[in-house]
Amino acid sequence: MEFQRKFLVNQVPDLSNYSNQYITQGYISTDPIIRIRQVDDQYFVAMKSFGHLVREKFRMPINKEQFESLEKKIESHFIRKSRYFIPIGDGLTAKLDIYEEYLDGLLTIEVNFESRTQAEHFSAPEWFGPDITHDSRYRNNNLAKFGIPE
Template identity: 45%
Template sequence: MEIERKFLVKNLPVNFESYPHHIISQGYISTSPVIRIRRSDDRYILTVKSQGLLAREEFETEITAEQFENLSKKVDGNVISKIRYKIPEKDGLTIELDIFKEKFDGLIYAEVEFPDIESAQKYNPPAYFGREVTNNSIYQNSSLSSMSDEEIKNFFKSL
């Protein structure tokens, strides 16, 4: 079970670049159900997610570079490119700070994954977080992947 809250980011935290990070490229073979392939540095992952916003089932398995390349031919829509910084947070949590590139350059999210719904509901985000977008599906990466260029332009106007 994946339980996470997602926020837009108002200001980047001080020294965020000093934290561990991964260069991510991901595409969606399907958005309903969500079937995603991801390259994270030199790892390749196939993910299947159930429906949901705050909490949903998630299954991941590592695949080979060759499998990733073959599945890449089946990706629909936009490929999502981003750098993900892993920033330690209180109570043993981790903030995943995603700085998007290419078509979504300028978009910055922070996601925090929780062990249970109660912890998620009690979480008090740091001051640099902006508006919470957990319950708005337009901010899911799978939604971004299916946007046209015009929809992307309008999306950025709404931020």
């Protein structure tokens, strides 16, 4: 089970002190949601249930050859982004995504929680922007299909 909230960004902090990863991901299917993802030199396939704040998620590692075979089945654009991991207190980490290519200019933040209650009672730092957890247009599978929402 995944408990997650998603936000836009008001102000980008100095990122020089935070670890980051480069992510490439695509969607084999958006109904059901089946995603392949490359994170640096690691590869995964994942299935996610529909939902917003709470979703089922299954992720499995695959190898580069399997990834390359599956990428031929992508239904829409690949998403390419840099993800920064920013500790925000209480054992939580903000995952700041800076998108590239056709999504250039979009920045989002995801925070994962241990429970629905913890997610619902979270107070975002000032540098976070509007809460888009329940706005389906900002889900990565929809960004891959439709681009940045207007």
